[in-house]
Amino acid sequence: MPSRRHDDPARFVGYRNHLAEPVIALLADNTKNQYSQRKAIWNWLYQHNPFIGDKELGFALVGQNRVVGYNGFIPIHLLRDGELICSAWSFDTILLPEARGRGYGGKFVDLVKSSYPIVLGYGIGDLQAKIMLNRGYRASAEIERFFYSNSPRTVREWGKCGLQLSKRLTRSHQRVEVSNLSIDIGSARHLPSEIDRLWDSVKSSHKNIVVRDSAYMQWRYAMHPVKDYSTLVVRENNVLRALAIFEQTKKCANLVDYLGGANDREAMQLIVETFIMTSSSSHLLACTCTNACLKSALGINGFRRYRDRPKFYVYSNLDNDQDWTSSWFVMDGDSDVNYY
Numbered sequence: 087m088p089s090r091r092h093d094d095p096a097r098f099v100g101y102r103n104h105l106a107e108p109v110i111a112l113l114a115d116n117t118k119n120q121y122s123q124r125k126a127i128w129n130w131l132y133q134h135n136p137f138i139g140d141k142e143l144g145f146a147l148v149g150q151n152r153v154v155g156y157n158g159f160i161p162i163h164l165l166r167d168g169e170l171i172c173s174a175w176s177f178d179t180i181l182l183p184e185a186r187g188r189g190y191g192g193k194f195v196d197l198v199k200s201s202y203p204i205v206l207g208y209g210i211g212d213l214q215a216k217i218m219l220n221r222g223y224r225a226s227a228e229i230e231r232f233f234y235s236n237s238p239r240t241v242r243e244w245g246k247c248g249l250q251l252s253k254r255l256t257r258s259h260q261r262v263e264v265s266n267l268s269i270d271i272g273s274a275r276h277l278p279s280e281i282d283r284l285w286d287s288v289k290s291s292h293k294n295i296v297v298r299d300s301a302y303m304q305w306r307y308a309m310h311p312v313k314d315y316s317t318l319v320v321r322e323n324n325v326l327r328a329l330a331i332f333e334q335t336k337k338c339a340n341l342v343d344y345l346g347g348a349n350d351r352e353a354m355q356l357i358v359e360t361f362i363m364t365s366s367s368s369h370l371l372a373c374t375c376t377n378a379c380l381k382s383a384l385g386i387n388g389f390r391r392y393r394d395r396p397k398f399y400v401y402s403n404l405d406n407d408q409d410w411t412s413s414w415f416v417m418d419g420d421s422d423v424n425y426y
């Protein structure tokens with residue numbers, strides 16, 4: 087256990103797999119997630135992630151012979167204005183209760199933000215958010231969460247569902263013709279083989295995005311150890327034009343990813359319409375996104391905005407990087423919010 091700040095024996099170490107066991111134990115203990123599930127996710131994340139490079143996988147705070155704190159990275163490749171940048175999501179900052187309130191949380195944030203040219207954070211708790219903002223991270227004003235209810239419980243919710251339905255019924259005036267497009271529902275365990283070709287053809291339409299090539303999509307969705315994701319595959323004359331990923335439970339269906347043109351209204355509308363139709367047995371449908379075209383497709387189809395914005399933060403060490411926080415393409419499939 088660390089002693090007081092002035093004679094503190096605890097030290098920060100960058101780690102790779104040598105500290106995997108104690109860090110997983112710390113995570114499992116803190117979040118009540120089972121150790122075996124945490125371990126399966128850890129192995130998938132760090133043994134199969136195609137973006138793993140030479141750098142450390144995170145930082146651990148080591149007290150007297152044991153790990154008392156941890157901050158992990160998810161290594162990623164970013165495409166930023168056409169330039170490829172090795173970057174990372176920062177996730178899961180956790181300190182044992184006895185190590186809190188001693189400045190370690192702030193020090194973790196300082197270490198993490200200087201480790202890559204750009205560091206991203208998504209799904210951040212309130213206290214962690216305050217610590218990050220105080221240390222130079224900036225919040226995205228583009229990210230929003232949308233929902234669509236299939237199960238109204240109160241008179242007010244019934245009224246809102248009426249509004250949802252009327253939006254859907256009138257959307258025919260606003261929708262574009264999609265007659266040459268087809269859409270198929272499938273399992274993400276079997277992704278289409280033409281993902282690299284699709285990524286190459288759409289990547290320049292995005293300003294800031296995590297590289298969604300075949301290696302990434304295979305790792306993130308086909309190989310996930312716990313989740314069984316589904317796909318919506320849009321083709322135009324049999325050629326892959328867009329791909330969306332969603333997950334579905336009785337409680338909630340969540341549209342978690344999209345690979346396609348940043349302004350492809352037709353594909354996005356078809357995806358959202360099909361997502362609603364295929365998720366009729368879920369009480370709630372949800373989607374979090376930054377992209378204006380996708381937000382419009384959700385709105386036209388009756389989705390409503392949550393009042394609170396999720397937290398998506400960016401820190402940049404790049405010289406002359408004035409515009410850190412705008413024009414990102416981010417959804418729930420990015421970062422770790424949808425791992426468990």
Ligand SMILES: CC(C)(COP(=O)(O)OP(=O)(O)OC[C@H]1O[C@@H](n2cnc3c(N)ncnc32)[C@H](O)[C@@H]1OP(=O)(O)O)[C@@H](O)C(=O)NCCC(=O)NCCS
Nearest residue numbers: 178179180181186187188189190191192211213214217220
């Ligand atoms: C969140 C957490 C990492 C913070 O670490 P910490 O070592 O306790 O924080 P620090 O002592 O470095 O304090 C950092 C800042 O938070 C403030 N702070 C710390 N504890 C606080 C509390 N309970 N209430 C309000 N502010 C607090 C400090 O005043 C300091 O402010 P500053 O930014 O102006 O310097 C730690 O509390 C924790 O592990 N919590 C449980 C897991 C969790 O919630 N993780 C975050 C989500 S990934």
